[in-house]
Amino acid sequence: xxxxxxxxxxxxxxxxxxxxxxxxxxxxxxxxxxxxxxxxxxxxxxxxxxxxxxxxxxxxxxxxxxxxxxxxxxxxxxxxxxxxxxxxxxxxxxxxxxxxxxxxxxxxxxxxxxxxxxxxxxxxxxxxxxxxxxxxxxxxxxxxxxxxxxxxxxxxxxxxxxxxxxxxxxxxxxxxxxxxxxxxxxxxxxxxxxxxxxxxxxxxxxxxxxxxxxxxxxxxxxxxxxxxxxxxxxxxxxxxxxxxxxxxxxxxxxxxxxxxxxxxxxxxxxxxxxxxxxxxxxxxxxxxxxxxxxxxxxxxxxxxxxxxxxxxxxxxxxxxxxxxxxxxxxxxxxxxxxxxxxxxxxxxxxxxxxxxxxxxxxxxxxxxx
Numbered sequence: 001x002x003x004x005x006x007x008x009x010x011x012x013x014x015x016x017x018x019x020x021x022x023x024x025x026x027x028x029x030x031x032x033x034x035x036x037x038x039x040x041x042x043x044x045x046x047x048x049x050x051x052x053x054x055x056x057x058x059x060x061x062x063x064x065x066x067x068x069x070x071x072x073x074x075x076x077x078x079x080x081x082x083x084x085x086x087x088x089x090x091x092x093x094x095x096x097x098x099x100x101x102x103x104x105x106x107x108x109x110x111x112x113x114x115x116x117x118x119x120x121x122x123x124x125x126x127x128x129x130x131x132x133x134x135x136x137x138x139x140x141x142x143x144x145x146x147x148x149x150x151x152x153x154x155x156x157x158x159x160x161x162x163x164x165x166x167x168x169x170x171x172x173x174x175x176x177x178x179x180x181x182x183x184x185x186x187x188x189x190x191x192x193x194x195x196x197x198x199x200x201x202x203x204x205x206x207x208x209x210x211x212x213x214x215x216x217x218x219x220x221x222x223x224x225x226x227x228x229x230x231x232x233x234x235x236x237x238x239x240x241x242x243x244x245x246x247x248x249x250x251x252x253x254x255x256x257x258x259x260x261x262x263x264x265x266x267x268x269x270x271x272x273x274x275x276x277x278x279x280x281x282x283x284x285x286x287x288x289x290x291x292x293x294x295x296x297x298x299x300x301x302x303x304x305x306x307x308x309x310x311x312x313x314x315x316x317x318x319x320x321x322x323x324x325x326x327x328x329x330x331x332x333x334x335x336x337x338x339x340x341x342x343x344x345x346x347x348x349x350x351x352x353x354x355x356x357x358x359x360x361x362x363x364x365x366x367x368x369x
Contacts, residue, residue: 023294024057026220027117028094029101030290032110033283060092060117062155070128070165071143077320080274081177084147085129087161089120091149093181095219096291097248100148102282111283116221119155126164133172133361140359142175152182154221166191172361173198175354179245181206183223183231189238196240199355204274205232206245207261209254217295218253225261229268236269241352246338247276251306251330252299258334259341266345273347275338277326278307280315288315306330 024030070085090104094116101111109118122128132138145151151162169176170191178185178201185192185203195201209215210225236242244265249255262273280288293300304315310326311317317326325331342348 024113026094027057027113028096028098028218028220028291029112029116029287030294031287032112032114033286035105035108035110036282037105038108058117060119060154062119062121062158064121064123066124067122067128069132070122070125071132072147074144074147079147079324081144081147082141084144085125085165086146086148087122087125087151087159087165088149088153088155089122090115090118092116092119092154093150093219093222095222096288097218097250097278097280097284098149099279099281099284101284101287103148105283112287119153121155121159122161123159125161126168129165129168130172133168133174140174140356142177142354142356143169144177144179146179150180150182151178152180152184154182156182156184163188163191166195169200170194173200173355173358175200175356175359177201177354178203179206180204181219181222181228183227186231186234189235189240192235192240193238196238198358200358202241202243202272202352202354203235204243204245204272205265205270206247207265208247209257210260210264211254211257214253217291229264232265232270233268236271241272242270243272243274244270245274245276247274248278249275249334250278250303251310251334252303253296255330255334258337262341262345262347266347271347271350272352273338273342275334276324277310277331277334279311279317279323279326280307281318282316285315 070087072084072086074081074084089107090109091098091100098115101115104111104115104118107120109115145162145165151165156162166176166188168174176195180203192201192203205228207225207228208219212224215222215225232242232244244261246258246261249258258275265273289304292303296303307315310328310331312327317323325335
């Protein structure tokens with residue numbers, strides 16, 4: 001498919017959708033996009049062009065491997081983290097807008113359905129973190145869990161790698177941040193409390209909408225917004241610093257919910273916030289467009305054009321600082337709402353920093369740096 005994406009090429013009315021294909025319930029993407037790194041592969045490039053093509057709702061596969069590294073230095077200057085670690089590549093949550101989809105192409109898979117049902121499990125993640133922290137050249141900086149995919153996605157229920165990573169952080173007094181939209185984080189409340197007592201952890205729960213009809217198709221294998229609020233409340237009451245991530249904000253779909261999300265999160269103990277504006281980079285552009293016109297044909301044109309208006313006529317922007325905030329009237333309204341309601345509900349008032357002064361390696365005493 002050419003880079004220029006024409007609106008009429010992908011439009012599918014609700015009636016046409018029923019006639020031509022079975023919508024895959026519980027999945028965000030409905031097909032596999034082309035992997036730009038592979039020369040020979042079977043892909044569905046034109047949604048309406050192949051009559052005998054069918055996608056099955058195959059079960060999720062966990063592909064276990066032994067990795068070489070787990071801690072990644074983040075070069076992007078506008079994401080607010082220096083290092084990240086991800087025990088899983090791919091994510092069964094299936095969020096249609098997820099920027100991490102494109103990374104799955106590096107593993108030889110598609111950013112579409114493959115991203116949701118071929119989950120790479122880095123079985124030696126805790127051991128790799130221990131090796132990293134034991135290295136004499138490691139200069140202590142906070143590490144972000146879920147810098148790419150959700151560390152508490154369903155695979156965690158089986159493998160408990162995130163639990164292992166947190167236990168290593170607690171042993172070394174290594175500061176760590178967490179971003180998740182899964183209630184499974186509460187299973188690690190005990191170790192999170194230990195980290196929190198030493199000012200070594202800060203966690204955010206992502207909430208994009210209170211509209212269950214929207215959440216079920218946009219983030220199909222995630223817990224409800226109501227349950228996510230319970231997570232914030234439970235962990236906040238346990239002494240863990242909790243925040244809420246509102247993103248992405250999508251004009252015409254969920255941007256009007258920012259105030260409600262922020263207030264609800266503040267009411268249950270969240271003390272800081274963040275947000276992102278929708279951007280559709282790489283293969284996500286095609287996946288999101290297909291999803292949008294299948295699920296919201298009545299407003300798809302409007303939503304698509306509003307996204308374009310906020311990215312200089314495109315649906316993606318690579319410029320640092322603008323790519324996740326957007327520009328223009330719509331993006332500016334969202335920014336002003338974020339500032340206004342953040343102040344109204346007492347968010348982001350403290351200048352909290354994770355403690356990097358008490359890091360120590362097992363068998364050694366005191367600060368090493």
